[in-house]
Amino acid sequence: MPETNAETARAAVDMESWVCPAPLRDSPNVLMGHGGGGAMSAELIEHLFLPAFGPAADAAMGDSAVLRVGAERLAFSTDSYVVKPLFFPGGSIGDLAVNGTVNDLAMAGAQPVALSTAFILEEGTALSELARVAHAVGTAALAAGVKLVTGDTKVVDSGHGDGVYINTAGIGLVDKRADIRPQRARPGDAVIVSGDIGVHGVAVMSCREGLEFATTVASDTAPLHGLVAAMLDTGADIHTLRDPTRGGLGATLNEIAKAAGVGISLDEKVLPIPGDVRDACGLLGLDPLYVANEGKLIVFVALEDADRVLAAMHAHPYGGRAAMIGHCVTEHPGMVVARTALGGTRVVDLPIGEQLPRIC
């Protein structure tokens, strides 16, 4: 008897007969790299979450969604934060939980309106430590001008969890002038980064148990919606915005290249990498292109708009060291290629897993 379409659709997500697809089959289990924001994270979404979710899932399922409500466009985003340790030079899990979600909204061109906060606490965590984290959340929310409107608290047994995990979800109103999507990057676009890269990752690693090293680097965690508003105020048509967090500039540029079907050509000489980040990366054997940022953005605009956007960024506290670092090309679509300081070229691949686990 022929199956109906409905039966076929159901069979496609029949978990009884579900088999790990090839990209996941190398390990039958969750690995740290699945949370790293690189190729393994993308495979988990594409080959496990989306098929298992089935028709209820939006095919895009990106860092944020844009929903139409009446005459308004609403951005909606969520992130969980599991950074170790809870406090690090320049910030804490509380700052990340606010700024990270605010920035996901900002990258859709939205001004944040409201955040939810959901805590998963480990039994035995000092209440004074929790209060310090919650105070950091409140202080960051006040600074970002976003209200904490609803929340939840769960407690898990001692030994599970790691003191405090935080999830925030955010709602923002998309600027009426904005149509900002990875798919809008196009050949000829200027690629601009808002400042020094690699700072957050190095700051967290510098104080991680068993790995402490001396550095003056402090996390760059910051809310970026004000910077985005200043950029929109120039009247420039902003094509694409992203905050290069997990997986760093390398992962983010690869995702945009793939989404838009363009090549990206980077000029390594002009990448803003502070000396102490370079030193720390040398020490740890890391490539700064893949180290996380928490207060930086990458913007794609037409070349003729680049100067005024750069000028607006330079005038903003969070864009003072903005620099044009490359451009989009028709060659090597989906790929990122860097011109090295020595005049050669190298492919900047999408990282597989993560260089630095538990960084946000």
Next chain:
Amino acid sequence: MPETNAETARAAVDMESWVCPAPLRDSPNVLMGHGGGGAMSAELIEHLFLPAFGPAADAAMGDSAVLRVGAERLAFSTDSYVVKPLFFPGGSIGDLAVNGTVNDLAMAGAQPVALSTAFILEEGTALSELARVAHAVGTAALAAGVKLVTGDTKVVDSGHGDGVYINTAGIGLVDKRADIRPQRARPGDAVIVSGDIGVHGVAVMSCREGLEFATTVASDTAPLHGLVAAMLDTGADIHTLRDPTRGGLGATLNEIAKAAGVGISLDEKVLPIPGDVRDACGLLGLDPLYVANEGKLIVFVALEDADRVLAAMHAHPYGGRAAMIGHCVTEHPGMVVARTALGGTRVVDLPIGEQLPRIC
């Protein structure tokens, strides 16, 4: 030199000098009960989260928030799910993660529009297990008619986490006819429950490691926004709605009594408690009034509206065993008092911690 107001405000949430207030001082650490939805959870919010968050926090910070966006009212809610085990009779963490957040929206009179899903995975969790959970999320979302629009995945080290934690946040559109708040419960109101109580908690406990017992009880996890719409369709003015999850009917009724400043009088004889729930509670030494439900609601309406609301509930698949179980009184404001089967009365207190940890 006199402090400015701003300095005073800052000092009020100065974490360097923060001291646990009296209700929390009995333990300097997080206890399981802080996640139980009872008095300890309320104290944590009132005495730790709200002061530490400071002015960025909405004073209400309830299960959901209602935001005005243009001409629409938007409900926004979040919950994390840490239930043990991940699968139990009648459902899974995936069902709870969808239905729980959908129901928080529904209790504000909203139809759900979009959900975010954020997974915190334990390194080493079988991908096949994760796929089963994700499939349960997708199936429940399809059944509830809500889209999964954005998400996040983090991985924590093996031994931390418990396989899978899920956070969902939800956005819903509040029905234009609805003004549903705990504060609107008033003396004379009928108190109606939509069906059998205590079912979810007993189902989860029956299969928990070290505690297995034979029972036919399956979780009642279900999305309730359709039932709420049917109740609104009667034209009745619904004053208050709540889903009695953690802490059960006892905790929820106490919260409403306190928020509205009314007394609640319950008739124990008519409480719909299935025989096998009663048996299991006897075995475990639990009071069914405090056992969690995941597919039930409590509604407060004027007595003259009770019959038509009950009729609409009885006609709905999730309200077939709805019953009027009590009413609001001017006596004992803020308190819940039950008339026992023997004709006496007893105070139904807000539970302190939780009878059943990790139930959702």
